[in-house]
Amino acid sequence: MKIEHLGIAVKSLGLSDDLFAKLLGKEHYKQEKVESEGVTTSFYQLGDSKIELLEATKTDSPIAKFIEKKGEGIHHIAFGVENILEEIERLKKNGFIFISETPKEGADNKLVVFLHPKSTNGVLVELCQEKQ
Numbered sequence: 001m002k003i004e005h006l007g008i009a010v011k012s013l014g015l016s017d018d019l020f021a022k023l024l025g026k027e028h029y030k031q032e033k034v035e036s037e038g039v040t041t042s043f044y045q046l047g048d049s050k051i052e053l054l055e056a057t058k059t060d061s062p063i064a065k066f067i068e069k070k071g072e073g074i075h076h077i078a079f080g081v082e083n084i085l086e087e088i089e090r091l092k093k094n095g096f097i098f099i100s101e102t103p104k105e106g107a108d109n110k111l112v113v114f115l116h117p118k119s120t121n122g123v124l125v126e127l128c129q130e131k132q
């Protein structure tokens, strides 16, 4: 596993893209809507890892609910894995709980699943695998 990206929930991609471009000294390399998750994402490459900014596209999106409860900030940590199905099995055997055990299409050409924060010290963990 490696840290593939950190997800940050923001209210406005317009404002936060400006902010992160200044902070990181580079522009995002893509912006992508993930309809099923109700988010628009913006990605910045940082060495081997990335920053993913997430803006809600609708009021019942998980990102909208997160911001309502906790405000803007770090939303999840994503671990890149070679074989997501094997990792899901391995982690299930070790007692971890998944929000959904079926990988689905995420942003940036990935298959993704999320672990429930109650089994990971309050941290929302994403596993992601590059789509073949």
Ligand code: ZN
Residues within 6 Å of the ligand: 005, 006, 007, 052, 076, 078, 126
């Ligand atoms: Zn992510």
